[in-house]
Amino acid sequence: MQGFTESLVLGAGGLNIGDMIIQLVFFLGLLALLGKFAWGPLMNMMKEREDYVANEINTAEKSREEAQRMQREASEELKATRQDAQNIIEDARKTAGQQERDILESARAEADRIKESARQEIEQEKEKAVQALKDQVASMSVMIASKVIEKELSQKDQEALINQYIDEAGEER
Amino acid sequence: MNSLNHEAPMWEDAFGISWLDFNLSNVLMMFVASLIVFILGVAATRNMQRYPTGFQNFMEWLIDFIKGIIGSNMDWRTGRLFLPLGLTLFAYIFVANMLGVVTNGVVGHTLWWKSPTADPGITLTLATLVVVLSHYYGVKLRGGREYAKGFVRPLPFLLPFKIIEEFSNTLTLGLRLYGNIYAGEILLSLLVGLAATGVGGFIGATVPMIAWMGFSTFIGFIQAFIFVMLTMVYLSHKVSEDH
Secondary structure, eight states: OHHHHHHHHHTTTOOOHHHHHHHHHHHHHHHHHHIIIIIHHHHHHHHHHHHHHHHHHHHHHHHHHHHHHHHHHHHHHHHHHHHHHHHHHHHHHHHHHHHHHHHHHHHHHHHHHHHHHHHHHHHHHHHHHHHHHHHHHHHHHHHHHHHHHHSOOOHHHHHHHHHHHHHHHHHHO | OTGGGOBOOEEOSGGGOTTOOEEHHHHHHHHHHHHHHHHHHHHHTTTOOSSOOHHHHHHHHHHHHHHHHHHTTSOHHHHGGGHHHHHHHHHHHHHHHHHHHHOOEEETTEEEESOGGGSHHHHHHHHHHHHHHHHHHHHHHHHHHHHHHGGGOSOGGGHHHHHHHHHHHHHHHHHHHHHHHHHHHHHHHHHHHHHTTOHHHHHHHHHHHHHHHHHHHHHHHHHHHHHHHHHHHHHHHHHOSOO
């Protein structure tokens, strides 16, 4: 009966030092072995997965930012290009207008110059003609004078002579 | 009362040393429990993949479970240190508890197969180990001065109580586990005894036995959980800065 009470209180055998030592050794051994062969690799794997996921998220975030940046750049570029094209067209239009005006201007100037030179030529010709006429009149006067001097003429003859000369002159002409 | 009359396979005064006694059934069951835990642990972590399947999933759930227990007691930076201890304690105690629930093996009049945790010496050994570890880590992580100061906080006259607490912690931690598992085993043996009395006894014992086995499974899990939980509580008392 005493054994029964004892077993109720402390189990079948009570406190056995040997069991305790064995338990300690087994447990520490189990701890070491599991740490090396099971928990270590398992936790490494979980850590690796965590890192992997974090890394993936980082990468995704980065490429999203990159894409956004590129899109922004592209739209800016497009805008700049459009602006450039606008400028070029504007320039061309301006240049064309300028050229048109220049051409007109130069044509007008040329026309004026030609007109001016024509007038000058006409003037010169006229002067030449007047000069020639004057020369002829002078020589004719000299001839008349000499004719008058050659002949002492009566009033009547003189008149007839003058008329003759005038007639001659008229015929000659 | 059958089981209580069963004898333990004792090897007393081993090697002629008077205080060295072995209960060979305990030794056997400790070995079996350790072996099962080791094989399960290793089997679960072969062929590990980044995308876990099957058994690996279960082990990762277990790790998260123990992480949760540690996380509720201390911050994870120091708690990380105790994850392997918590995992091994939990797995070992749970398997040890289950060994006695599934069957009790009797050869002749000798009780060979039972829970090793149904022996106070074994549970107290585990409890002592935990408390000693808590002191060791208290000194290691916070330094001797802070560790010693812990005994006179918040008031100096608490010192004797604090010292008593260390021993009572050890006792309650070990004996709680022992008591629960041993009680479960006694009732199971009684029911087995009843079943062995005859046809009527067998029929009468079947239903309560199944119910009790289910309950013992539950208790085995809960006790393993509580043991690990309290281990982490004691560790955090010694290790955390503000307690």
